[in-house]
Amino acid sequence: MKRSLIALAAGCLLAFAAIAAPGTLEGVQKQPINVSAIAMFLVFVLFTLGITWWASSRNKSTADFYTAGGGITGFQNGLAIAGDYMSAATLLGLTSLVYAKGFDGFIYTISFFVGWPIILFLMAERLRNLGKFTFADIASYRLDQNRIRTFAAFGSLTVVCFYLIVQMVGAGQLIQLLFGLEYTYAVIAVGLLMMVYVTFGGMTATTWVQIIKACLLLGGGTTLMLLAFSRFDFSFTNLFTQAVAAHKSGIAIMAPGKLMADPVSAVSLSLALLFGTAGLPHIMMRFFTVPNAKEARKSVFFATGFIGFFFLVVIILGISSIVIVGQDPQFFEGGVIGGKLIGGGNMPVMHLAKAVGGDVFLGFLSAVAFATILAVVSGLALAGASAIAHDLYARVIKKNQATSAEEMRVTKIASVGIGLVAILLGLLFRDQNIAFLVALTFGVAASVNFPILILSMYWKGLTTRGALWGGIAGLLSAVTLVILSPAVWVKVLGNAQAIFPYDHPAIISMTTAFLVTWLGSVTDKSARASSEADAFEEQYIRAQTGLGAAGAHAH
């Protein structure tokens, strides 16, 4: 029970996986076409396409394309990072979790948030000082360019691919629900728009799409919170008293319940959230868009502030929904209060929007949710394209001999390719149970990308052999454990009992990756290993002082 609760939480939050799970999908029928939502979304699309057109005239070099020329300010980048992190799944999943579980949803929210200060303290300035375009730049800084860069690029692409499937399938489901648009068209529309943004606008357009969407989400969420909270005269006592009276669990929603009752599972989940986030290529890439370490730090400060504020807003939304949505028969199938919510378990916040703001506000929030998906997939596609064009093509295949124009051409081809693959996977995985892909995304990010990255920055003794061994061990253990976990072994393959009891493998696979990396490095007595250790000095000084770091690109 408690495991399935954590699985539920993970599914709800990290992606739309919960929507895609067959259990919640049953009985979800396509909604009538929502004209005001589509109109508002079209305004957003037109506006962002305008920005893309403007950005395309500024994209002269690969630096412009991948990092917006390093000219994004800390405040702007903070908003964009917050935008990357506050996906539609966060809004829908977190509110529905609080709606269903009360205080347990709050605990989960805190776990989802607390990694950001750690990213600032341990990583932000070093990432900025060492990296240029991709996280492979840092991982392969003093290690073997061919092997480590290739491995890191495939690490990025794996994470990007899994996460894209999750987002595309979620996008199709959600748009079908909110807009009344056919799944196939929804997936194709998202894929095509993403290709246009990324191919023509590069990082500049992607960043601005992200910033606009973050503002819409923050503004929309806050307005909704004020509207809902005004029903309780802005009194927490009123709010909680009525929520306790309305909820079927009563006073239990005010205290920790079953979500965290299994500490091992909770810790594994929190490791995956914390370090998986730090290993997501599209999040790391955001640190290269600012001019220097000072702005990189500022971006985390602003991002953390926006995310924290938004999460607190979401908590109030969830509690308000218990009273406003949970007692209104119009939001339940067949009008049975306490029965199945129309549109599925992830819908409380949408129903709340309708209850306190009417159809127009619901349309607005639906448009924001669509915009959110679009922004996140664009960031992912850009990270994938840079891994292919910058890491694999320019550095590994062409041995750094490719011209900027050639690299740009490959980037654009790669962006279109990723867009097509995303559409194909979105259609292919339709109606599949993809909950395991969320665990896989964060498991691989935390067990492959993160260990290589953090050790290459902090540990002089890391060698090519150690990084490769550890990375492969992390990849194999993460994938194997996810296959043996309840999400795949029981729910996809239909076995009665999972061999590995936890949905998130991080507690084992991360430890394995670190141990094997250490072992592979300390036993490495090759000449290469000692020259790699010698090169640490230069890297260390650059990481600390920014000496020789890639600068802002002048226009």
Add this chain to the structure above:
Amino acid sequence: MSQPNIQARIRSNPKFAEMVGKRTRFAIILSFVVLVPYYSFMMITAFNPAWLAQPISEGSIITLGWPIGVFLVVGAWLTTGIYISRANGEFDALNEQILRESAK
């Protein structure tokens, strides 16, 4: 001026050791300031949930867990503010001095 020369001078500058030492210590302390309360909170939810379920005052519906949770979120954000005010001020000033002195 060649890079290795500048590097050697940075390394031998006592201010470099001072800056790196101070900044690293500061980052580690703040990490603990965030993680210790967070994991304490998680352990309480796992092993002594009743403690968080007690009302904040006699007869209040609001339990202790809520303000503590808000405090964790706001506190985590404040630590990022504390870090950047010192890193972007004091440490960066020191860093610029080091780079300037080494480039000569």
